[in-house]
Amino acid sequence: MTLTPLQSITLEDFLKLPETDPAREYINGEIIQKPMPKGRHSRLQGKLCSVINEITESAQIAYAFPELRCTFGGRSIVPDVGVFRWENIPFTQAGEVPDDFFRPPDWTIEILSPEQKPNKEIGNILSCLSYGSQLGWFIDPDDLSILVFFPSQQPQLLQGNDLLPILEIIPLELTVSQVFSWLKMRSNS
Known part of the structure; x- marks a missing residue:
């Protein structure tokens, strides 16, 4: 994670910048580059989205988005997984998913990568909770x-x-062990 050495930038100006891969986040007036996801991170992120969406999408209950920019409360963050209740997805007039989400997810999930600072990720979770996330x-x-x-x-x-x-x-019922069992993709035989 690196801080971009810009003077000071407003959230409005930040949102005009082109997207990067990996994404940048805007927190407390600073631009913070997220690290590139590695294997375990990508596996858990993909599997969580898949398992959640398998149960929720066709029933229009909720949807789990990977790496979706959420802008609210003076921040613009990109949770690893953002789960939105169906009624909280701001569909366009045509019924499509919009490009911009100006609210926190109902359920935010962060997966710690080796280069990340835990308190920054926890800070994003706490910010989501203070602006309406439930979990x-x-x-x-x-x-x-x-x-x-x-x-x-x-x-x-x-x-x-x-x-x-x-x-x-x-x-959906999941245990911690079940989530981490997804990291094993081959048998040890």
Whole structure:
């Protein structure tokens, strides 16, 4: 993660800049470059989106977006996974997904990569919660733990066979162990 050495830039000016890959975020007047996702990060991100969307999309319950820019509360962040209740997706008049989302996801998920600073990612989760998110996960692949956040509550550190909280409208049960089992794609034989 690197800070872009610009004088000072407004959120409005930041949003006019071209997108980059990996994405940049605007936090407290600074531009912060996200690191390029690596293998474990990409696997968990893709699998989470797939598992959630398999259950929610056809029933129009919710949708999990990978790397979707969300601009709200003076920030413009790109959660690793942003899950929006169907009724909170700001569809266009034609019923299409818009390019711009000006609200936090209902459920925000951050997956720690080796180059990331945990407090920056947790800060994004806390910001989402203060602006209306109902749930946040901070996934640490090295520790095999998931720190779970709810609005106005103490975070919970979950590991092993602990059942993970999911948005109540999503009929899905997952344990921490199940999530990390997705990292194994080959048998050891």
